[in-house]
Structures are given as structure tokens and as C-alpha cells.
Amino acid sequence: MKINNKKVVIVGAGAVGSTYAHNLVVDDLADEIAIINTNKSKASANSLDLLHALPYLNAAPKNIYAADYSDVSDADIVVVSANAPSATFGKNPGRLQLLENNVEMIRDITRKTMDAGFDGIFLVASNPVDVLAQVVAEVSGLPKHRVIGTGTxxxxxxxxxxxxxxxxxxxxxxxxxxxxxxxxxxxxxxxxxxxxxxxxxxxxxxxxxxxxxxxxxxxxxxxxxxxxxxxxxxxxxxxxxxxxxxxxxxxxxxxxxxxxxxxxxxxxxxxxxxxxxxxxxxxxxxxxxxxxxxxxxxxxxxxxxxxxxxxxxxxxxxxxxxx
The missing domain is CATH 3.90.110.10 (Lactate dehydrogenase/glycoside hydrolase, family 4, C-terminal)
Structure with missing residues (x-):
């Protein structure tokens, strides 16, 4: 896989996705950062906020924007950090209990990403991450080494x-x-x-x-x-x-x-x-x-x-x- 523009697409602009986007900017890791979120105005606001930080950071100029799945075709990495609204901890807290609520959302994200022509690497952070990484691998059909969960x-x-x-x-x-x-x-x-x-x-x-x-x-x-x-x-x-x-x-x-x-x-x-x-x-x-x-x-x-x-x-x- 040839990496030219170091483009990352982040699916999910919650606490994890937003903090990760900030790390990408501060650490100067990506040239292009596209943020997909069900609330697109939040993704747009996050993008502007990050752009406004750039003049004071030791980082190269970047293209940061609210995106749609049509923007993933040339991405090097797609990061899945989204969780379904119903995926919350109950009386018996445990990541595996989030599975039933998150699996259909993760399947949908994966399908839309692949339908757009994505051919890069998936990083999965949504929980339960081990099982959902396998869901992404199975649904995407990508080689297993190109689907990675944050794991331990x-x-x-x-x-x-x-x-x-x-x-x-x-x-x-x-x-x-x-x-x-x-x-x-x-x-x-x-x-x-x-x-x-x-x-x-x-x-x-x-x-x-x-x-x-x-x-x-x-x-x-x-x-x-x-x-x-x-x-x-x-x-x-x-x-x-x-x-x-x-x-x-x-x-x-x-x-x-x-x-x-x-x-x-x-x-x-x-x-x-x-x-x-x-x-x-x-x-x-x-x-x-x-x-x-x-x-x-x-x-x-x-x-x-x-x-x-x-x-x-x-x-x-x-x-x-x-x-």
C-alpha cells in the first residue's frame, strides 16, 4: 500500500474521536483529517476548532474538514471510534455487553466505507474492540492484517x-x-x-x-x-x-x-x-x-x-x- 498524503478518516466525533484528532494535529501525524459524525455540524465545529489551533503549533498546515463516506476512497487509515447511543454501561458493567448495541452500527459503518472504495487500514476503538475488529474484518473482506483493534x-x-x-x-x-x-x-x-x-x-x-x-x-x-x-x-x-x-x-x-x-x-x-x-x-x-x-x-x-x-x-x- 502506497502512502502519499497521510489521510485519516475518523468515524465518530465523540470524546475519543475528538481527542484522537487533536493528537493527530499536535503530533503532526497526518496531512488530511476527515471527520464523519452523525451530527455533521459537530464534526464541522471540531474541524474549525482544530484548524484554529494550527498557527500556534509546531505542525505543518493541514486539511481538516467534516466529511461524508464519499471522502474515504483515498484514505490511508479509517479509524472507527463511534458507539451507538444505546451502547451504555448497565448494572453489570462490561465491554462485552455493548456488543449487541454496537454491532449493527459497526457493520453499517464498514459497509459504507467499503462501498466508497476504501482500500487502506482500519483501526477499531469501538467496544467491545476485539469482537468488533473481527466484525469489521469479516464485513469488509480486507486482509486480516489490515484491520487492527486497539486491543490491550x-x-x-x-x-x-x-x-x-x-x-x-x-x-x-x-x-x-x-x-x-x-x-x-x-x-x-x-x-x-x-x-x-x-x-x-x-x-x-x-x-x-x-x-x-x-x-x-x-x-x-x-x-x-x-x-x-x-x-x-x-x-x-x-x-x-x-x-x-x-x-x-x-x-x-x-x-x-x-x-x-x-x-x-x-x-x-x-x-x-x-x-x-x-x-x-x-x-x-x-x-x-x-x-x-x-x-x-x-x-x-x-x-x-x-x-x-x-x-x-x-x-x-x-x-x-x-x-
């Missing part, structure tokens, strides 16, 4: 931040990944987490820290903190928008960087035919390769349990994934 990018960032705070180390020096579902069955692969090049388990033995929580406690915090943020401010936006921006940079700059995304498995971890969170090499083609970590027995069991849950949820809406 955000959980991994949270893990690095939490560990860094406890150790008083820069989070950029914490390396490792949270795997599996973007949701209640996610877990950090602690057997692979390092501080610099030192395994975290070795670090904690060498530098005892009585205040360091158990790994189970950190996993729980990672899974619950997003809902805590949501309940207090009505959305989570900065972290997920930064995750989308990181993916965009990796694609446009052909970085071949390893990021934990929702990618399509074809035998990795003994699993196939589903999207879930795993480290993958990201370059201008999308997912160049999915990487398989060596997991402990306990981690393998957690991964398998998560995939069972995701497969059940995809199977429940599979008939809606035909063009």
Missing part, C-alpha cells in the same frame, strides 16, 4: 504506569504486555515483564519493596481503573486516543514497532480465527506479524479462558457479518 494497548500503558510508580522508575523503562480481551479477562504476562533488561520478578527479589502489590492486585486495578475513570468523567479519552495515535505513527512512519493490539490469530497461543490482544509488529502494511510470547502455565490458561469468552461473543453475532 491501553491496559499495557496502565500496567507500565502502575509498576513505574511503585518502583519510582520512568514508565518508559518498564517493558511487557497485557494480553487477551480488552476487558474483564485481560491479564499482564508478568513472566515477561522487565525493568530495563531485568525481569520484574528478579528486580523485586534484588530490591525488596514491601509496598509493591501482588500481581493479581495490579491486574485487578488495570481491569477496573477504566470504569472508575468512566464513572467519574463520563468517558475515557486521553489514554485510548494516545493509543490510536501511537498506532497511526507506527503505520505512517513504517516503524516495524512491537505493540500489543487486537490482532487476528492464526495458531498463535494455540488459538485461531479470532481477534485478541497480543504483541504484534506494526508497519505500513498493518500487522506484519503476530508475536507469541512464552507464557507460564497459569498465563496460558488465562489466555485460553479469555479466547473462549471472545469466541462465544463473536459467534452470537456472526450471522450479522455478511456484506
Amino acid at each position: 494497548l491501553l491496559e499495557t500503558s496502565r500496567m507500565r504506569q502502575i509498576v513505574a510508580e511503585k518502583l519510582q522508575i520512568n514508565p518508559k523503562s518498564i517493558h511487557g504486555y497485557v494480553l487477551a480481551e480488552h476487558g474483564k479477562s485481560s491479564f499482564a504476562a508478568w513472566s515477561n515483564v522487565t525493568v530495563g533488561a531485568i525481569p520484574l520478578t528478579t528486580w523485586l527479589k534484588k530490591y525488596p519493596n514491601p509496598e509493591f502489590p501482588t500481581f493479581d492486585k495490579i491486574d485487578q486495578e488495570i481491569r477496573e481503573v477504566g470504569l472508575d475513570i468512566f464513572m467519574q468523567k463520563g468517558n475515557t479519552s486521553y489514554g485510548i486516543a494516545a493509543s490510536l495515535a501511537r498506532l497511526t505513527r507506527a503505520i505512517f512512519r513504517n516503524e516495524s514497532v512491537i505493540l500489543p493490539v487486537s490482532a487476528y490469530l492464526t495458531g498463535e497461543y494455540g488459538q485461531s480465527d479470532l481477534y485478541t490482544g497480543s504483541p504484534a509488529i506494526i508497519d505500513r502494511t498493518g500487522v506484519r506479524a503476530v508475536l507469541e510470547l512464552e507464557l507460564s502455565q497459569e498465563e496460558q490458561e488465562k489466555f485460553k479462558a479469555s479466547t473462549v469468552l471472545l469466541k462465544e461473543n463473536f459467534d452470537s453475532i456472526k450471522e450479522k457479518c455478511t456484506l
